[in-house]
Amino acid sequence: MSHVFPRHCHSELPTAVAGDGCYLIDADGKRYFDGSGGAAVSCLGHSNARVRQAIKDQVDKLAFAHTGFLTSEPAEALADLLIEHAPGDLDRVYFVSGGSEAVESAIKLARQYHLENGEPQRRHLIARRQSYHGNTLGALSAGGNAWRRQQFAPLLVEMSHIAPCYEYAERLETESLEDYGQRVAQELEDEILRLGPETVMGFIAEPVVGATLGAVPAAPGYFARIREICDKYGVLLILDEVMCGMGRTGHLFACNADNVQPDILCVAKGLGAGYQPIGAMLCSKSIYDAIAQGSGFFQHGHTYLGHPVAAAAALAVVREMLDHDLIAQVNSRGAYLETQLRHRFGQHAHVGDVRGRGLFWGVELVADRQTKAPFDPSLGLAGKLKKAAFAEGLICYPMPGTRDGRVGDHILLAPPFIASEAELDQALDMLQSALEKTL
Numbered sequence: 173m174s175h176v177f178p179r180h181c182h183s184e185l186p187t188a189v190a191g192d193g194c195y196l197i198d199a200d201g202k203r204y205f206d207g208s209g210g211a212a213v214s215c216l217g218h219s220n221a222r223v224r225q226a227i228k229d230q231v232d233k234l235a236f237a238h239t240g241f242l243t244s245e246p247a248e249a250l251a252d253l254l255i256e257h258a259p260g261d262l263d264r265v266y267f268v269s270g271g272s273e274a275v276e277s278a279i280k281l282a283r284q285y286h287l288e289n290g291e292p293q294r295r296h297l298i299a300r301r302q303s304y305h306g307n308t309l310g311a312l313s314a315g316g317n318a319w320r321r322q323q324f325a326p327l328l329v330e331m332s333h334i335a336p337c338y339e340y341a342e343r344l345e346t347e348s349l350e351d352y353g354q355r356v357a358q359e360l361e362d363e364i365l366r367l368g369p370e371t372v373m374g375f376i377a378e379p380v381v382g383a384t385l386g387a388v389p390a391a392p393g394y395f396a397r398i399r400e401i402c403d404k405y406g407v408l409l410i411l412d413e414v415m416c417g418m419g420r421t422g423h424l425f426a427c428n429a430d431n432v433q434p435d436i437l438c439v440a441k442g443l444g445a446g447y448q449p450i451g452a453m454l455c456s457k458s459i460y461d462a463i464a465q466g467s468g469f470f471q472h473g474h475t476y477l478g479h480p481v482a483a484a485a486a487l488a489v490v491r492e493m494l495d496h497d498l499i500a501q502v503n504s505r506g507a508y509l510e511t512q513l514r515h516r517f518g519q520h521a522h523v524g525d526v527r528g529r530g531l532f533w534g535v536e537l538v539a540d541r542q543t544k545a546p547f548d549p550s551l552g553l554a555g556k557l558k559k560a561a562f563a564e565g566l567i568c569y570p571m572p573g574t575r576d577g578r579v580g581d582h583i584l585l586a587p588p589f590i591a592s593e594a595e596l597d598q599a600l601d602m603l604q605s606a607l608e609k610t611l
């Protein structure tokens with residue numbers, strides 16, 4: 173009997189024993205194409221030689237040094253590399269162990285920034301409905317996904333939630349895509365005014381919404397308007413690129429596609445590519461300077477900040493992406509994946525929408541294409557599809573529809589950047605077969 177506390181107590185999971193390129197292999201020798209990179213993590217596949225070597229070399233040299241006493245070469249080099257490619261005036265990198273920690277750090281940094289600036293009344297964070305920013309209590313408070321929040325509601329910090337930018341379900345027929353984007357962006361200004369502009373510390377959003385909506389990019393112009401509103405009221409813009417960043421959506425930083433510059437940016441998953449647990453929070457020079465010239469101390473921290481082995485792995489991951497121009501590959505393979513998805517599923521009676529960017533795609537299932545009515549969530553279709561695909565040998569990431577009927581069941585595809593067209597075709601064959609067996 174296992175003593176591991178699993179995600180689902182009654183699931184019997186095969187044991188993963190090896191990784192080979194885009195595939196995971198279990199103890200019985202069955203191979204699974206990792207069509208979702210786990211959850212958009214394994215961007216380089218599972219056996220990248222350069223990253224494995226970098227980890228071995230770093231362990232042999234220095235495994236750990238506490239950042240209260242010492243910095244390390246890989247953390248310094250990784251911060252330099254990220255800042256060299258980061259948008260706008262992002263200037264400092266705070267390394268953590270994953271996405272929730274990055275978001276948690278961003279929320280606390282936003283609060284402390286305003287304190288250092290003599291504005292202690294700024295305490296409200298505005299986020300969006302149907303969002304996910306992590307499972308620690310601060311990040312969960314920011315998230316607007318009712319199902320994830322429900323049980324812990326009494327423990328959560330009160331935060332505001334405005335509409336996401338989710339045109340498939342919420343754009344009016346009479347509206348252009350641009351007008352829709354402006355309408356939902358306006359909700360931010362309305363909420364800031366309702367709360368009192370002097371009390372708002374920040375706004376957090378994903379440039380391309382991952383798990384909760386299924387690879388949904390914002391309407392053109394949406395983030396430009398959001399930036400304008402944040403600037404008008406001195407509200408910090410925090411972009412959560414934990415899932416959509418690090419090349420996944422066709423730019424090293426996802427916000428580059430929307431031409432928007434955040435004050436704070438969070439990355440994780442693809443940064444370590446699954447080889448090591450690492451996340452990072454990047455912040456602008458002015459935020460860093462407010463603290464450096466004020467109290468001189470960010471009132472936050474974890475034992476494993478800037479872990480040298482994790483930083484060495486991430487440094488090798490980013491260098492691998494840049495040296496082999498894997499982002500260009502994300503765009504070309506992504507275009508291929510989009511064409512194939514639309515060709516195979518675009519006319520399916522129960523596929524309402526196919527959307528995404530780069531190698532990050534969502535397929536939303538609907539009971540009725542005409543009305544866009546989702547299936548009853550109690551049918552658990554996303555979970556059934558995940559199971560059927562897994563039996564075929566395909567890992568894809570499912571999300572159930574919401575009980576309020578606003579979001580349908582969907583699956584997320586986020587294959588490794590190194591996947592060939594032939595491998596993508598095989599993955600889609602498996603998905604097609606799983607879909608036929610599920611619906």
Ligand code: PLP
Nearest residue numbers: 270271272304305306382414415
């Ligand atoms: N933010 C986003 C957008 C995510 O998708 C996730 C995880 O799925 C997180 C934060 C939390 O990251 P982690 O699971 O590494 O704590």
